[in-house]
Amino acid sequence: MKLDAALMRLIAHMTQRDRMDANAKSAVIDPAFRILTAFLCVLLCACSKNAVFTLIIITVQLVRLALLKPAQIRAVCHMVGTAALIALFITLPSLFYGSTAAITTIVMKVTEAILIIGILNETLAWKEITGAFARLHVPGIVIMTMDMAIHFLVILGRYCDRMLEAVQLRSMGEVSWKDSQIGGILGTTFLKSDQMAQGVSDALVCRGYTGAYPIYEQHQRTVLDYLYLLVLAGMILLFIYTENIL
Amino acid sequence: MHIPDNYLSPETCTVMAAAALPVLAISIYKVKKELPVEKVSVLGVGAAFSFLVMMFNIPLPGGTTGHAVGGTLIAMLLGPYAACISITVTLILQAFLFGDGGILSLGANIFNIAIVLPFTGYFVYQLCCKFLRGEKREWIAGGIGSYIGINAAAFCAGVEFGIQPLLFHDAAGNALYCPYPLSVSIPAMMLGHLTILGIAEVVFTIAMYAFIQSSAPQMLIRTEKTKSPIALRLLLAALICAVPIGLLAEGTAWGEWSKEELQSFQHGILPAGMQQGMTWQAFLPEYSMSGMPAWLSYILSAAIGASLCVIVFILLSSHGKKAHHEA
Numbered sequence: 001m002k003l004d005a006a007l008m009r010l011i012a013h014m015t016q017r018d019r020m021d022a023n024a025k026s027a028v029i030d031p032a033f034r035i036l037t038a039f040l041c042v043l044l045c046a047c048s049k050n051a052v053f054t055l056i057i058i059t060v061q062l063v064r065l066a067l068l069k070p071a072q073i074r075a076v077c078h079m080v081g082t083a084a085l086i087a088l089f090i091t092l093p094s095l096f097y098g099s100t101a102a103i104t105t106i107v108m109k110v111t112e113a114i115l116i117i118g119i120l121n122e123t124l125a126w127k128e129i130t131g132a133f134a135r136l137h138v139p140g141i142v143i144m145t146m147d148m149a150i151h152f153l154v155i156l157g158r159y160c161d162r163m164l165e166a167v168q169l170r171s172m173g174e175v176s177w178k179d180s181q182i183g184g185i186l187g188t189t190f191l192k193s194d195q196m197a198q199g200v201s202d203a204l205v206c207r208g209y210t211g212a213y214p215i216y217e218q219h220q221r222t223v224l225d226y227l228y229l230l231v232l233a234g235m236i237l238l239f240i241y242t243e244n245i246l
Numbered sequence: 247m248h249i250p251d252n253y254l255s256p257e258t259c260t261v262m263a264a265a266a267l268p269v270l271a272i273s274i275y276k277v278k279k280e281l282p283v284e285k286v287s288v289l290g291v292g293a294a295f296s297f298l299v300m301m302f303n304i305p306l307p308g309g310t311t312g313h314a315v316g317g318t319l320i321a322m323l324l325g326p327y328a329a330c331i332s333i334t335v336t337l338i339l340q341a342f343l344f345g346d347g348g349i350l351s352l353g354a355n356i357f358n359i360a361i362v363l364p365f366t367g368y369f370v371y372q373l374c375c376k377f378l379r380g381e382k383r384e385w386i387a388g389g390i391g392s393y394i395g396i397n398a399a400a401f402c403a404g405v406e407f408g409i410q411p412l413l414f415h416d417a418a419g420n421a422l423y424c425p426y427p428l429s430v431s432i433p434a435m436m437l438g439h440l441t442i443l444g445i446a447e448v449v450f451t452i453a454m455y456a457f458i459q460s461s462a463p464q465m466l467i468r469t470e471k472t473k474s475p476i477a478l479r480l481l482l483a484a485l486i487c488a489v490p491i492g493l494l495a496e497g498t499a500w501g502e503w504s505k506e507e508l509q510s511f512q513h514g515i516l517p518a519g520m521q522q523g524m525t526w527q528a529f530l531p532e533y534s535m536s537g538m539p540a541w542l543s544y545i546l547s548a549a550i551g552a553s554l555c556v557i558v559f560i561l562l563s564s565h566g567k568k569a570h571h572e573a
Contacts, residue, residue: 052538059546062553067479070287070564073557100527 030225031124031132037232038120042113044239053242054108061115068122076118083114126150140212152196160189247312247403247435248340249355250502251348252523253424254406255414262406263353269361270334273327281328283563290559291478292320293332294552295454297339298485300346301533301548303495304446306438311495314447315359315399318367318392319454322384329364332559336360339554344547345528354406358399367395385452392451393444397436400443404428404435407501414519422519424501425512434500457481482552489548490541 045054065076087110094102124132126147133143163185254262277286296316303311321329334356340346347355371391378387408428411421426434461477498507509516533547534540 050537052535055535055538055546059549059553062557063549066553066556066560070560073560074564077557077561104529 028224029228030135030221031128032135033225033228033232034120034124035129035132036136037228037235038116040232041116041235044235045109045112048239049243051105051108053239054112056238056242058108058112058115061112061119064119065115068119072122076115076122079118080111080114084111087111148200152193155196156189156193159192160185163188247315247355247359247400247499248337248347248502249351249358249403249406251350251526252505252520253348253410253501254351254354255410255423255519256350257414258406258410258423259350259353262351262357266353266357266361269330270356273330276325276327277331281324285324286563287556287560289324289328289332289335289562290556291482292324292329293336293555293559294482295485296320296333297336297551297555298482298489298548299450300336300340301489301492301544301551303492303499304442305495305497306442306500309497310438310500311497312438312443312499313492314443314450315363315396316447316450316454317359317363317399318371318388318395318447319451321364321368322371322388322391322451322455323458326365326368329368330360332555333360333364335558336551336555339551339558341526341528343529343554344533344551345526345531346533348524349526350524354403358402358406362402363395363399366398367391370394385455388451388455389448392447396444396447397439400435400439401432403501404432407431407435416518421517423517425508425517426501431501438500486545486548486552490544493540493544 041057045057048054065073068076084107087107088103091103091106094100130143130147133146134140167185277289281289299316300313303313306312315333317329317333320332324332337347337352337355337360341349341352341355368391371387374387374390375383405428407424407426408431410424411427414422416422424431458478498504503511505516505520508520530543530547530550533544535543535546538546
């Protein structure tokens with residue numbers, strides 16, 4: 001009886017760079033542009049009716065992946081491999097209908113989407129992602145809720161895990177979720193989260209929180225950002241070209 | 247030099263795979279033992295170079311083509327065992343993703359290109375280094391080693407093709423697989439490699455060795471440094487962009503024809519064993535994709551292949567580090 005560690009690891013990994021690279025230089029390219037490009041890329045690949053555009057994007061992402069640090073490559077490959085295998089498993093029945101093209105298309109698109117998001121996650125710190133959302137005019141309350149949720153999922157997860165361990169230590173033999181005091185554990189966790197939320201709210205008010213979610217660290221746009229916009233435009237043109245020629 | 251499926255009998259393929267496996271196992275053991283874990287990722291760069299070099303097709307007299315391999319260069323940089331693993335990974339990617347070289351004949355291709363070539367080349371290089379004197383002795387030794395290495399590999403491939411009609415034929419004496427006997431296959435393979443392709447391998451080896459010696463000398467000695475210098479990355483990028491030059495050479499390499507091409511050479515007759523042989527549907531067959539311009543698909547294939555080579559070895563190196571820390 002243990003909490004699913006995979007979810008905890010994923011969330012902890014998201015916020016890891018904030019702690020590790022606290023003094024690191026901010027991203028060279030505006031994170032807002034990068035997030036926009038990533039989402040557009042996934043969208044265009046989903047809309048493309050042939051494999052050419054998707055294959056070009058996969059190639060570019062593979063080259064980018066090869067240039068990352070080993071730990072980052074491992075993390076992305078783990079994500080992509082799992083997603084591609086699940087996609088392959090789900091689409092396997094189409095083999096009985098003789099449609100191998102469907103399998104290739106879906107697996108390619110899933111691989112491409114996870115590759116893009118995985119690389120984005122590895123190369124952008126969580127604080128840069130929330131900052132980028134603010135610059136993309138996502139309402140402050142949404143960003144704050146998301147930010148709080150990510151941070152508190154880790155804290156409450158650890159709290160819940162400690163309680164489960166305590167229950168396990170008091171019990172004899174293998175304990176399943178059904179037999180354990182799951183209602184009590186989750187209820188206590190909920191009460192604890194309520195206490196913590198109250199604490200955070202008080203702390204925010206003490207620090208002058210008025211409901212606004214300002215961005216303190218503004219990314220100074222440079223020529224590189226505008227060149228990156230040209231890449232974005234080039235990608236859209238490439239999509240139109242590849243859709244028309246085939 | 248990539249032997250396609252159905253040119254060799256299944257028996258030959260099995261024997262070649264059985265011959266290659268122990269050498270691969272020893273190479274993996276030696277690399278794990280001798281090469282620092284931090285250096286394993288450099289194998290990926292070597293594999294990527296080899297992959298790209300094999301995409302530069304060179305026209306040969308008689309309408310066929312061929313390519314250099316770069317196996318001796320990798321052996322000079324990282325040792326023959328590391329070169330063996332590097333080129334094996336390249337060959338596996340080429341066979342499964344791009345349909346270059348067969349799946350059944352993968353063992354034979356590994357034996358020729360990933361074992362005979364780097365080990366022979368490195369042995370000759372070491373031997374020449376002992377006898378030669380002067381500043382350029384490594385260049386000259388590398389050149390001689392690479393020339394003999396690629397020719398030894400081509401000779402092995404020629405023998406494997408040539409013994410097929412001798413060993414595998416029907417009651418009427420018709421060949422079941424590759425129809426060309428030793429008297430045809432060995433001269434056909436060796437002519438190109440003794441002349442143009444051998445020289446191309448020498449030029450590639452010496453040029454690359456000189457470049458690495460000047461811009462990335464840490465690759466030559468066994469240091470803990472693993473960061474690929476920018477010059478090497480730029481060179482990889484330049485090679486990727488230049489691969490469409492390989493398309494200028496029209497025609498197919500000797501012994502790498504499709505069933506239809508071979509049938510046309512044989513006056514419409516295809517050996518019986520080849521008629522119902524194995525066919526593998528590669529992701530990008532022959533580095534091409536229907537509807538995409540040839541030059542673009544060639545560049546994309548080069549980028550995908552080179553990136554995958556680097557990624558595979560980085561994953562292996564990080565797995566090695568993890569095992570090392572656990573131990």
